[in-house]
Amino acid sequence: MDLKNIDINKEIGAVGDVLNQEQKTKGLLIHAFQKLQSEMNYLPEEALKALGEKLNIPMSFVYSTASFYKQFYFNPRGKTIVKVCTGTACHVRGAGEVLSELKEEFGVEEGETTEDLSMTLETVGCVGCCGLAPVATINEDVIGEIDDERINEIIQSVKEA
Amino acid sequence: MSDKLVTMEIDGLTVQFPEGMNLVDAARSVGINIPNLCHLEHMRGVGACRMCVVEVEGMRAPNTACTMKTKEGMKIKTDSEQIKDLRRMVIDLILSMHPLDCMTCPKAGVCWLQDLAYQLDVKDSAYGRKSFDFEIDDSNGFIERDPNYCILCGKCVRVCTAQNTNILEFMGRGVGSKVTTERDKPLNETDCTFCGSCLDACPVNAILESGRRLKGREWELFKTDTVCTLCGAACPIDVSEKDGKVVKITSPKPNAFICAAGRFSYDSLAAKNRVTTPMIRSNGELKETSWVEAIKVISDKLASARSNPAKVGILASAAVTNEDAYMLQKLGRAVIGTNNVDSTASLYDTSTVPAYQKAFGKIAGAERCITEADLIIVLGMNASQWSRTLPAIDAKIRKQVSGGAKLIVLDPAEIKLAEVATKHLKLAEGTDTSALAALMAVLVKEKLVNKNRANKAKGLADVRNAASSSDVAALCAEAGLSEEDVKEAAELIAKSKVPMLFYSTGVSAKDNGVDTVLQALNLSALIGGQVLPVGLEANMAGVAAMGLSPLTLPGFAADGKKLAKAWKTDLPEAAGIGAREMLNGGLDFLYGVGDLPVSEGYEKPAEFVVAHVTHMNEFAKTADVVLPSPAFVEQEGSIINYYGRMKMLWSAVEPAADVMAPWQMAAELAESLGYKTKVDILDDVTEEVEKLALPPEKTTQTTSVITPSKGTGSGLAASGSMMTLSGSVIDASKVSELMRQAVTA
Known part of the structure; x- marks a missing residue:
């Protein structure tokens, strides 16, 4: 996203006809966050600064808006995102063990990213396939019925990615 | 809010309010206090805390008063059992996440949560206690933030944003x-100016003065309402004292602004460079002495210097009180026989006094307050919270703009205030008179202002005629402005009801400043506006009114007859010299008071120099005698602020030095030279000031047609802030550092 040359009216589209300038610039924020994050996989401070300056919105407000949403990240994320389900069914079927094994292997805590940016470890409430518990996702793929063998497969696929 | 009155019923009381008034403010105005934690007076209600719920007849459920407006026939109950239960629930929930350490909390006694819990009899939360163990931000020497106390009312956010x-x-x-900064940075890594508005707004202990802990509980503090004299904004301040020491300084009005210097610089009272006793130079070094000895040495010198009064000068900073200024000029005129009396105001403003004398016969004030203004015009005034030049004026203008007022900035430079301007007219350097003439020409020619809205002023018809016969295109060309921009600005003026024009050193230090000020006064008369001349120091208007200037006599008297009679002496006839000439040297005797802005390595300006100062400064370093003076919050007397209003200074603490005020010293010297002053106490001076030096009450403006000209020069304006601390002209970039030093001193 070329932050210096954002065409506010073009980005905001038809709805811009009924908005004033302040509403337009504030309204553009989330759209811009999503675009920035899809390009850089997180929201770097410099990019947000450039965005705030371009839209004439204070940094405190930029961060206030972005931090409201769980989908936005302020630190770089790993190439592979592993999310371990800790929902009720997975919890009962040993999600805790899955999580601690991954933590140990990659030397990260929950929510953290490895130093080489290869992997981010997160937890998730429920992915909707409790019959396969314990479950984890690797990027968009769901891995179910995780046992020792499958954990090794997960570790392997992260390392090979 | 409209002018229409509506009749409503509150708790059985039938009352009338203007329609559309905020319900919490309306109820308070008739003595009914609707409890709240998040409401800020004069700001839109946000309904965050849910404490102000009231029953409204005809509504299904109770609603928050701060988000409702007065309307005809409304019937509300603010204190029913149902309402109390709802409020109890709110307090119960807040307490479940709030530390219950009221016994050591510095906010005990002024904590809104504590008050409401008491009123509603909630001892502890029924939900147990949850804490996030947030980190405390005590990164800077001024403000400490502890989010664990925060009740998320958002007041600090709103004052900071406004x-x-x-x-x-x-x-x-x-x-x-959590209420915090971008990326949760400590305050000193952000653009925070440490003004502490958030601190005044916080109803609990989440934002606190650093070092406030264990310095005294609220009910042990003695509060004095006085005025800060550190810059031209002269803000009202509330000084809290315990055991003779200042504990904190706050804004007396909720949701007002005072800057970091006014709020925190009280540590400078006991700074290492504070002058605590009189000192006399012997063998090249300043040595401590007694007042008796110091006065004797000075009066002996003065007795011989008096034989050539043209070589004697008295110069004070324009932050001295009216009483100081009056007595100092009296010492000069009545006792020594010289008009060489001046203040530092003439270093940055050579226009206000002559222009106002021509237009009003005095420095006139404004009758309206900035909080009423719906249009603000800023002319040659680079007020900025960030560079710490007149920070309160910057904040007040920005607040007014946030609240919907329009702002026109007339300035060649891209000044910081221009970023919030509705219209920034970037005129060519020095063409203020042309730009103002262009505005007036458009207003008159396009019939944008009718005659009814004009101020009463003599000669306004001539100004109007001149405007209607002038060439807009030519004036715009002269000022380097496009006609379209000038028209847009004129339309903003046309739409306004209460326009106010601020000007400062950007025009008043220029050689055509008198014309610019007169032109601004013409414009203001034409549009029914107010003009506010803002100086860099607190008492610019006062020192002029008191006659501490070679150009004005006390009370802006036209001649010295009345004074000569009252003072029982002839007044000197020779014209006096001003601050710049006095500081340039060549005198026999110079009595300097307060912070005189001279730079390092300054050479002694007279054969014999007396410096009457609070702190050791570059001027005092050259002096033969150095005398201690009361500092800000120790001073007593009065000043005249930029609204032209008389404000009283009350000493909030005993001076941290063996001081004598400049007015006392002037009286002592006069007596020692054989002049009977009849001055023993401050009231004696005040009485004399009231008789002889008060500006005339009501005068009608006389306008004069101004021929546009190009101005040059910028006086002291370029050197930035005159705000002083620890006795030196402050480099804006160093202020935080200096204040931190003062804190640790």
């Missing part, structure tokens, strides 16, 4: 949200 400082915001969401 004044456009934009540092604090809500981060995250839900129960775990």
